[in-house]
Each structure stands twice: as C-alpha cells, then as structure tokens.
Amino acid sequence: MSRAFVKESDQELASAELPERPRGAGPNYVTARGLEALRARLKELHGEREGLVAAAEPMARQRLLEVKRDIRYFTAQLERATLVTMDGQPRDQVHFGASVTIRDEQGKNHFFHIVGDDEADVAAGRISWGAPLAHALLGARVGDSVKWERPSGAAEVEIIAINYV
Numbered sequence: 001m002s003r004a005f006v007k008e009s010d011q012e013l014a015s016a017e018l019p020e021r022p023r024g025a026g027p028n029y030v031t032a033r034g035l036e037a038l039r040a041r042l043k044e045l046h047g048e049r050e051g052l053v054a055a056a057e058p059m060a061r062q063r064l065l066e067v068k069r070d071i072r073y074f075t076a077q078l079e080r081a082t083l084v085t086m087d088g089q090p091r092d093q094v095h096f097g098a099s100v101t102i103r104d105e106q107g108k109n110h111f112f113h114i115v116g117d118d119e120a121d122v123a124a125g126r127i128s129w130g131a132p133l134a135h136a137l138l139g140a141r142v143g144d145s146v147k148w149e150r151p152s153g154a155a156e157v158e159i160i161a162i163n164y165v
Contacts, residue, residue, distance in 0.1 A: 028080040034119035
C-alpha cells in the first residue's frame with residue numbers, strides 16, 4: 001500500500017515542528033484599540049493553553065503546539081508595540097491612525113482606517129500602515145490625488161476626508 005494512504009499517527013502529528021508566525025522587521029505601531037486587542041488575544045491564548053495541558057489528548061497536543069507558537073508571537077508583538085496616540089497627529093494630513101475617505105477613478109468613495117499590522121482587516125476597512133495604499137496616502141491632505149500602485153496596475157485616488165478618532 002502506498003504511504004500516501006496511510007494516516008500519520010496522532011503522536012507524530014503532535015510532535016511536528018510548526019513554523020513561527022512571521023513578524024515584521026519594522027516597528028510595531030499600534031492604536032489604543034490594537035494594543036488592547038493584542039493583550040486580550042494573549043490572555044485568551046493563555047487560558048486555552050491551560051485547558052489543553054489538562055486535556056492530554058493527542059489532538060490537544062497538536063493544538064497546544066499552535067497555541068504556544070501564537071503565545072510567542074503575541075508576546076513578541078506586545079514587547080515591540082509602540083502606542084501611537086491620535087492626539088499628536090496633524091489633523092490636516094494622513095498619518096498612522098487616520099480614517100481616510102478616498103474617491104477612486106470611477107467616482108466611488110471608499111473609507112479606510114490606517115492601523116497596525118495585527119489589527120488590519122481589509123473587509124472591515126482597516127489597512128496596515130505598511131500596505132501599498134497606506135503608503136500612497138501617508139502625508140497627503142484633503143484634495144490631494146495620489147498614485148496607488150496595485151498588482152492590477154496603478155490607480156489615481158483623491159483624498160476626500162481625514163479624521164482621527
């Protein structure tokens with residue numbers, strides 16, 4: 001029988017090495033909301049780890065490896081976190097923490113909030129400060145048009161509004 005059809009034992013699966021979660025080389029800028037989310041996630045992971053240690057089942061051991069890896073990641077992210085308060089941000093320019101409304105070439109408006117890597121969620125309109133769109137917007141003012149380099153080609157967008165919440 002081919003080895004491809006043989007299920008690895010749960011013990012072999014549980015002892016496999018997991019790759020570390022990638023961490024950015026640059027600063028880990030966070031909003032107050034992002035910092036709180038990092039702390040909450042780390043707390044959840046510690047609680048999950050306690051439950052998995054008590055379970056002592058093979059599949060629980062595999063999940064325990066994942067949880068330990070994530071604890072290392074979130075601990076490092078918290079240690080590297082630099083809280084950026086919105087109080088010091090210039091209100092007339094796009095910087096970290098800004099909520100920005102842009103108008104695309106078709107005249108459609110889009111809303112984005114520029115946040116830290118761990119709190120980015122494109123579906124919710126939160127983009128990482130390291131994303132190409134954020135790079136294009138940083139330093140721009142209302143009325144400015146900026147060139148956004150996208151995989152599908154460059155696009156010109158206009159800054160309609162800037163807010164700091």
